[in-house]
Amino acid sequence: xxxxxxxxxxxxxxGRAIAHKLAADGFDxxxxxxxPKVEEVAAELGGGARAVVCDLTEPGGRRLxxxxxxxxxALVNNAGITRDALVTKMTEDDFGAVIRxxxxxxxxLTAELAPTMTDRGAIVSMSSRAYLGNIGQYNYSMSKGxxxxxxxxxxxxxAPRLRVNAVAPGLVATDMAMAMPAKxxxxxxxxVPLGRMAEPGEIAELVAFLVSPAASYITGQVVVACGxxxxxx
Amino acid sequence: xxxxxxxxxxxxxxxxxxxxxxxxxxxxxxEDGLIFAxxxxxxxxxxxxxAEMTESFRLTRRAASAGAPALYVVCIADLLGQRGSLAAMLxxxxxxxxxxxxxxxxxxGRIANALGHDPDPRPEEVASWALxxxxxxxxxxxxxxxxxxxxxxxxP
Numbered sequence: 067x068x069x070x071x072x073x074x075x076x077x078x079x080x081g082r083a084i085a086h087k088l089a090a091d092g093f094d095x096x097x098x099x100x101x102p103k104v105e106e107v108a109a110e111l112g113g114g115a116r117a118v119v120c121d122l123t124e125p126g127g128r129r130l131x132x133x134x135x136x137x138x139x140a141l142v143n144n145a146g147i148t149r150d151a152l153v154t155k156m157t158e159d160d161f162g163a164v165i166r167x168x169x170x171x172x173x174x175l176t177a178e179l180a181p182t183m184t185d186r187g188a189i190v191s192m193s194s195r196a197y198l199g200n201i202g203q204y205n206y207s208m209s210k211g212x213x214x215x216x217x218x219x220x221x222x223x224x225a226p227r228l229r230v231n232a233v234a235p236g237l238v239a240t241d242m243a244m245a246m247p248a249k250x251x252x253x254x255x256x257x258v259p260l261g262r263m264a265e266p267g268e269i270a271e272l273v274a275f276l277v278s279p280a281a282s283y284i285t286g287q288v289v290v291a292c293g294x295x296x297x298x299x
Numbered sequence: 300x301x302x303x304x305x306x307x308x309x310x311x312x313x314x315x316x317x318x319x320x321x322x323x324x325x326x327x328x329x330e331d332g333l334i335f336a337x338x339x340x341x342x343x344x345x346x347x348x349x350a351e352m353t354e355s356f357r358l359t360r361r362a363a364s365a366g367a368p369a370l371y372v373v374c375i376a377d378l379l380g381q382r383g384s385l386a387a388m389l390x391x392x393x394x395x396x397x398x399x400x401x402x403x404x405x406x407x408g409r410i411a412n413a414l415g416h417d418p419d420p421r422p423e424e425v426a427s428w429a430l431x432x433x434x435x436x437x438x439x440x441x442x443x444x445x446x447x448x449x450x451x452x453x454x455p
Binding site: 152153154156158161162165166169170173174177196197198199200201202203204205207208209210211212213214215216217218219220221222223286287 | 360384389393394403453
């Protein structure tokens with residue numbers, strides 16, 4: 067590949083799966099997370115992979131990433147958190163934390179890294195099916211909808227040099243999903259036409275496609291990967 | 300019909316308040332009803348976006364706590380990302396917020412909708428639809444585009 071691939075939130079779950087897939091596809095992966103476990107992920111990847119342990123909400127953290135990934139060919143904005151509550155019970159702290167981690171960090175990192183990326187590079191941001199709305203996630207839904215907006219705008223601003231897309235996964239079998247009470251999880255899975263959660267690797271395959279030359283005419287789009295949940299009753 | 304609502308009309312949306320008044324809307328508190336218009340001018344950094352999002356949260360929480368309806372007014376050009384990232388993030392974030400609010404309010408009949416308009420809207424047309432959507436009339440979680448900027452595009 068012509069340059070490294072930056073994957074944020076790479077210590078676990080979807081981000082870890084994306085890091086593994088992009089490494090398998092030949093990228094030198096820069097795996098980023100505030101959790102030092104990301105160093106273990108980089109070690110698993112081998113080759114030219116390296117870890118950056120930092121807080122992307124801080125300018126100094128983002129600077130470390132930009133320095134670690136000169137002339138990057140791909141950026142995957144995956145880092146995110148949830149702080150769920152009905153809006154009537156949601157605190158302003160929880161609202162702000164989700165906006166800053168899920169949105170501000172992605173926007174600022176993209177703004178700082180994109181000018182240094184190689185021509186014909188690609189950016190993929192992880193939205194969520196929740197951008198179509200979700201109970202108890204006013205903050206999360208807003209942040210993920212905003213990432214769709216960022217994607218549409220940057221696709222036009224950065225064309226033809228870079229492509230910019232988003233992925234909106236539904237329920238994925240991550241640690242976060244598996245931590246839900248089984249009764250709740252089963253109820254949610256019951257609404258998915260495909261009858262199961264996605265595996266992180268399935269989302270990684272989609273991201274890998276979007277950063278690859280096979281997606282060379284796709285930009286400004288959001289791909290919903292939710293097992294059909296977004297069209298089911 | 301909800302005859303009163305709090306209207307958040309930041310820079311770029313100055314045309315909305317008189318149009319709503321002419322259409323019959325009285326001034327009120329968020330507990331009466333909320334019309335939150337997307338800021339489209341003077342966005343210079345993410346701080347401006349976060350400030351508007353936070354204000355939408357504060358006002359929405361007040362409206363929701365009182366069981367009042369909410370309407371989010373956004374520019375279609377910004378939904379499509381045609382006028383820069385900052386406005387695009389705000390517009391799309393508010394549309395997602397409307398949908399989440401509609402879901403949360405479904406059980407108790409509290410409604411939330413979104414309205415999109417072109418960059419050069421006809422204020423009286425936007426105001427007319429805004430009052431209908433604030434009232435609901437069976438519509439919640441809906442998106443109505445006033446104008447033609449959405450034609451053949453991916454919005455909503």
